[in-house]
Amino acid sequence: MRDVIVVGAGGGGAVVAKELAARGLDVLLLEAGARFANPEKDWTHYESDANHPFNGYFRFGPADRSKPEWVRELPQSTLFVQLAGVGGTTNHYQGNSPRAMPGAFLGYAGRDAAAYDSRHPFPLTYRELIPYYEWVEHTLPVQTAPMGMKEEIFFRGAQNLGLPLQTSKDITRAAFRPQENAVLQPQGTAGLSSDPTRLRFPLARGCTFCGHCSQGCFEPIGAPINLKAKRSTSVSYVPMALTADQWSRGGRAVTLIADAFATAIAVDNQLRARSVTWRVGASGQIVTEEARVIVLSAGTVETPRLWLNSGLPNPNDWVGRGLTDHFVDAVTGVMPSYTGSTKGNGSGGRIDYPGAGMLEVVGETPGLRAGLSAFSDAGVPGYYDNGLPGGGYGADTVGRLIGIDLKDAMANVDRLLNVDVFTDDDVESQNRASLSSAIPPDEHGPVPRIEIHQRQRSKRTVRNREFLVQQAVKLLQSLGASKIHRINKPPFVIHSHTTMRMGTSETDSVLDAHCESRWVRGLFVADNSALANGIGGPNPTLTTQALATRTSERIFRRYFGGAPWVGRESPVSSVDPIVTLAVMRSGLASAQRKELIEIAAS
Amino acid sequence: MKYSSLDVPPVIQRLDGSADETRASLHRRKFLRIGMLGAAAAAVATSSSFASWMARAQSSTPDLIADTYNGLLAFIVPGPDSYSVEQSVSPSEPGGLAAGVADLLIVTVDESVPYAPPFSAVVAALLNQLAEAVHPNGSGNFPAPFSNLLYPEKVAVLQIMDRTDALKPLSGILPAIVAFLCFSDAGTFDRATRTITAQPVGWDISNYSGVADGRAEFRGYFRNRQSASDSNAQGEN
DSSP, X not given: OEEEEEEOOSTTHHHHHHHHHHTTOOEEEEOSSOOOOOHHHHOOSOHHHHTOTTTSTTSSSOSSTTSOOOOOBOSSXXXXXXXXXXXXXXXXXXXXXXXXXXXXXXXXXXXXXXGSOTTSOBSSOXXXXXXXXXXXXXXXXXXXXXXXXXXXXXXXXXXXXXXXBOOBSSOOSSEEEEOEESBOOOEETTTTOOOGXXXXXXXXXXXXXXXXXXXXXXXXXXXXXXXXXXXXXXXXXXXXXXXXXXXXXXXXXXXXXXXXXXXXXXXXXXXXXXXXXXXXXXXXXEEEEEEEEEEEOSOTTHHXXXXXXXXXXXXXXXXXXXXXXXXXXXXXXXXXXXXXXXXXXSOOEEEEETTTEEEEEEOOOHHHHHHHHTOOSSOBTTTBOTXXXXXXXXXXXXXXXXXHHHHHHXXXXXXXXXXXXXXXXXXXXXXXXXXXXXXXXXXXXXXEEEEOOGGGOXXXXXXXXXXXXXXXXXXXXHTTOSEEEEOOOSOEESSOBOTTOBOSOTTSOSBOTTSBBSSSBTEEEOXXXXXXXXXXXXXXXXXXXXXXXXXXXXXXXXXXXXXXXXXXXXXXXXXSHHHHHHHHHTTOOSOOOHHHHHHHHO | XXXXXXXXXXXXXXXXXXXXXXXXXXXXXHHOOSHHHHHHHHHHTTSTTHHHHHHHHHTOOHHHHHHHHHHHHHHHSOOSSHHHHHTTOOOSSOOTTTTTOHHHHHXXXXXXXXXXXXXXXXXXXXXXXXXXXXXXXXXXXXXXXXXXXOHHHHHHHHHHHHTSTTXXXXXXXXXXXXXXXXXXXXXXXXXXXXXXXXXXXXXXXXXXXXXXXXXXXXXXXXXXXXXXXXXXXXXXX
């Protein structure tokens, strides 16, 4: 019997695995998708290799790329962006690691308290989470983003709107700021050269400004895996988990099994978690292992699916309900001069509007930019609005960019300034993940159905989104954009949360204040689904990781008699030389040269 | 030309009606399988017109299917090609036809729903049937009715799909896929070598500088601030 089995090696599960491995527990980490052990070989910079929606290596599908992605029922026009494989969706994220809006938490007493989803707060205070934020920020690490041209222009626009600069990690008021990113700052030749011969590690360290966050980061070339610029858990927490015996006194290396899709959780007659059953993708073999504690981190859709397919209790019918997705929209400006939108950090700048959400400046490669520009709920500009009149606020077009509009907008992708809109959206039970009755089960059981009622969202959610769009348009106008396009997207789910939400009330939550199931002992959730709400609009990964760290402590204390460590010990950074040495000695590094070991040791 | 809901032909308005479960269910279980387009296919199969699209798809020739997708590529990313000329929107810069992704688009659609008849044929069938509804008795230079439409008529087809529950998921994702393929490296990407064999048209028409291990784009830190404070500071103006 294992001490702990963690289902899912993405943004949250890898954190629990590493933290508990560092405490010496016997941890089995299961991942449904590919191993992605060597990003330099596994990934390329090509969009169609990575992001082709049906056979790209980042599709939500099996490790074997010849096999199609896994099925989901989407009864509305929806792009639900999740990745399978070790690292999960952090493999293509931009590394944005802001803290949550304090107003999303219990006990918030700010003057704007009424502006948040006050019916669904986190069942803990913001202050309680800060030490866990700090622990994760040091571990990843999280650093202030450097500027490329798009950030420089975006900050000028934010100042045009009269916004102040936020200098603290905490969000305190409407303000702009360089992102706090889980991306290593550039050093050496990084960011200063486009000559590949001058961009190899250790000549270049940290972010090389290649602009390929969405295709997976394997820069700088030649760097040990734990020194890759973007801190996906595949290069940070997972390597630490696999070498915990080497960098943590009393630590024990995690057992990682990829290509292992969990299909059932079993409980004993006392309603205690007992075992996990999974299917091996390559062979179809079915395997079951027992554990004292089970942690579900399969993602916002697959965690409730696994729960429901396992026949676990759901007395208040909230398993899968309450999906929040930040009701994402996008406003793009065609700018009078170079913006470098395809280069640098995926996003290095943001504006927070507490109680409403946030805006980010976002860069993308041309295929993704064009594809996302053609994805709208508002018809075709100049022809029909699909029942969504208005909403331009001075923008030249609202709706899909296709035809001449698309070609004109894309004529110089490095003159675009893309502002993505992330809404502080309400938890609503109608938006949910459940099981499909329309599509036959796959090899893993009944398949998920993702239901998002785009046109029936709460008044607060809609008001917030429209406010943010107006601010984005104003910003682009102030910068002299020659054309401004609002896309008005259908569900474009790049941030998904709250389908297994922790909460203050037993009537509308699945997890208690420690992310343990209300109905099954020893069963925890540590992915975005555990979040109580959409954290006010900021990117969710850091908050999920902080919460996963807190959950790890809870598991260690309650089920293994251990003592807490956050606030009492100093975290080891994933880029610490001791970790570099550990991953290289373990054969995890993508570079093996002796001199690199010496560099790490120094 | 601009279509309002009142202009939509009655035969199309019925698509929003209740699905014919008997006919649709004959095909649904084997037809629906995977992925986002699979999800779109699931919705398509709930349409009362599904059986007629299936029948039309089964009698479609590969040439007719390819012809339909050429018309679709010209619609989303027009260029100087004959399909763009036919729709009366044909800018001089290369478009989707020149991007070399037509076959890949069809394969992409088929791989997503790998059953007979190919899903690409079903999509072509419904596009052509809607095209005939938008422009009855139309004619033109191409075998596919959709490819003979004027640009505003193609928009009308999309409009009908957008307001038809069974077709919304497809009309949402299909233009996005086409645009992605046209502007990405897809047209010249070689899966065997995992590199490109030529400069992609999508890069040319977007003035993209291409993939790179790094760029000389670093412009320092805003006000030279390389870290944020841990404390709950109020910020500065």
